[in-house]
Amino acid sequence: xxxxxxxxxxxxxxxxxxYLLRARDEYHNNQLKTYSRGxxxxxxQVQPARTHKYLERxxxxxxxxxxxxxxxxxxxxxxxxxxxxxxxxxxxxxDSIAKQRISI
Numbered sequence: 340x341x342x343x344x345x346x347x348x349x350x351x352x353x354x355x356x357x358y359l360l361r362a363r364d365e366y367h368n369n370q371l372k373t374y375s376r377g378x379x380x381x382x383x384q385v386q387p388a389r390t391h392k393y394l395e396r397x398x399x400x401x402x403x404x405x406x407x408x409x410x411x412x413x414x415x416x417x418x419x420x421x422x423x424x425x426x427x428x429x430x431x432x433x434d435s436i437a438k439q440r441i442s443i
Contacts (some may be wrong), residue, residue: 341413359391
């Protein structure tokens with residue numbers, strides 16, 4: 340179940356990226372319209388705002404993390420399950436050995 344959550348994580352991250360890129364394109368179009376009217380424009384400013392830049396980066400990172408979860412999520416839980424099941428089996432086995440020693 341955990342690995343399937345990676346696919347929905349990727350889907351929502353792609354939707355967020357789409358809207359963020361669309362907002363940046365709209366910002367650039369507005370700057371070009373302002374420049375075509377003869378007003379001064381700062382073309383060095385690529386992002387509409389500083390938070391927009393951080394949101395785009397967070398969206399990219401979310402896509403990468405979602406891809407890793409989607410691909411390897413089941414293996415993570417398989418390893419954890421195997422690790423803890425071995426510990427539990429060892430604990431059960433050592434308890435049974437201790438009970439046998441007590442009864443002797």
